[in-house]
Amino acid sequence: MEKFSYDNKIVKYFMLASMIFGIIGMLVGLLAALQLYWPVFNLDLSYTTFGRIRPLHTNAVIFAFVGNAMFAGVYYSLQRLLKTRLFNDTLSWIHFWGWQIIILSAAISLPMGYTTGKEYAELEWPIDIAIALIWVVFGINLIGTIIKRRERHMYVAIWFYIATFVTVAVLHIVNSFGMPVSFMKSYSWYGGVQDALVQWWYGHNAVAFFLTTPFLGIMYYYLPKAANRPVYSYKLSIIHFWSLIFIYIWAGPHHLLYTSLPDWAQSLGAAFSIMLIAPSWGGMLNGLLTLRGAWDRVREDPVLKFMVVAVTAYGMATLEGPLLSLKNVNAIAHYTDWIVGHVHIGGLGWNGFLIFGMIYWLVPKMWGTKLYSPKLANTHFWIGTLGIIVYALPLYVAGMVQSLMWKEFTAEGTLAYLNFLDTVDAIKPMYLTRAIGGALYFSGIFIMVYNLMKTMGAGVFITNENDEAPALDKKVVSGGSWHRVLESKPALFTALTLVAILIGGIMELVPTFLIKSNVPTIEAVKPYTPLEVHGRDIYIREGCVNCHSQMIRPFRSETSRYGEYSKAGEFVYDHPFLWGSKRTGPDLHREGVINSSASWHYEHMWEPTLPSPGSIMPKYQWLFSNNIDVSITPTKIAALRTVGVPYEEGFEDVAIEVLNKQAQQIADELKQGGYEVEKEAEIIALIAYLKRLGTDITQNK
């Protein structure tokens, strides 16, 4: 019998970090929600405009709140399931502090406008490298702990943890490939359609392997613990695991239905999304049925209450997701607040409530005491549940109302709501209600913090929890089935998991890259001019993509409103692609055709309500006083050439000259309209980009 101790301190730190960043991340979310109703909350500062605040919110809640909670949950259960202390204490602390430094650098760099423009992968290349390194530290600690285990077989939760480590590593590295231009600025390695496919292969699987698989592992450990009964069906959990990781990886293209992505990829993504209902619901039922015969306890135990709602929210979100992947449903839901409602069922319900349940269970355990007040925990539960409903329902209504308004035609055959703002006005009350729902959910956290502080005060923290177990004999498992053998070989298991997720990725990505030379290039489509490159970088920096799509779908309602639908060949020089996923404002792909007046853009960026009364867009007045940094222009051109934009050799030598000429033209045009502005001002570059958008193929007609 060997004596050893479990490391509770690292669990405690990750847990506290999760709570602190949860509060910050949700506060930022609340600010973003208020900005949509009262634009004054943009505070007229570049750092606090919606375009920069929204990625701050998503990154904070995903990687800081949920991420830290994941590490806490994994590290606690991993040690106990394997009957060993974590592999290496130093690695644990490098992991902890490294992750917090990454979060901190994200919290600073995102409001400053350092962003790649790719959703949930906004962080710039130095931070991306840090993430990769710290993730590897986590992986070594995870696999190392598994190797020094005293329990021969790995419980299913650990399989989910392994899949999380392997897949997130692959996704992060592949999607983050870019060409650095300077410290904190890079261009995506991929362009246009390919960038879109890689990004949503990543984006969807960030949901799958950062927000889902680790938490399914956590569910399979903590739910049986809290209910004090084994999981309903272990066999089902095995099927759940393998089918989930096999299928999930294919589903990404459902984020790109009706776009310029090749049709086969769209269909593939949709088909696999539908298939996902099976493993997801298998997992949900497995969780809920674990409580069979114990439902009376759900009435009293707040931990179980949180977990039941979490698993139910998982079931709802994973049914809704596949339905949203049907092209006819997606045609209505895409670009609307429906999607925002959908992800918050997952975020607030599944991740949030599972984390709360887990923490309410962990704190009394680790402090060797009882929960201070189950009553307060119940209050938190009800406020939180109410918050989710008040948050999500208005957004479902808003999404459907707005989408149907976009698509409505008059009897004469013209758009019924030609002015996009009419459709925004109609859903503004729902924006307010959603903010109230968010505030409710947010307030519940403080009840939890108070309750947990009281609980911690009443107990004594058990830094190292002692246990004993016999050493694992070195005998090799040879008898029994292949899967049993597999489970006793963690390295092999990890390799097979990698193979499972690579198959889907390769099958989708490779054909799309093979056709690179055959993408239907459109001769009229030319690379951006140096000034437009600067303008595009400002567009990326300000996070315009968070509210404006650049992808006109082939629907009559869209071609009537925005013009010719978008073609794959139009995006070949877009590093990164900026198709967007939400239309809080109108699509901008043919903005250069619709609004070619420099003066209009000038007025609109200065005070959006001047040309568009009632607009909820923030003002961008700093663009008028900030100047672009021309000295970096040649580097930008060279970097873009490296990633495949065919600028002629030596073009960087004349780039500044070309830039100045175009800037002067726009400054002159503005002067005619009565506006005097220096030609170096950022607004000039942005206007140049906006005037260019979508004009390549329409000019040629």
Place this chain on the structure above:
Amino acid sequence: MFKYYFDQIENVEIWPIISLLIFLTFFIGLIVWLIRIDKKYINKMKNLPIEENKYSD
């Protein structure tokens, strides 16, 4: 239109077939294993989280 440039990859139709075969083989293997699986093993694994103080093997 997409069909046009897709035709340019040689033997493009093999891709979905390979995918399907890998898929089917793996899941048939998995199901066969689950049907033949040792009950004792399943019970042991199932109770692992809630029997933390009992020793394995």
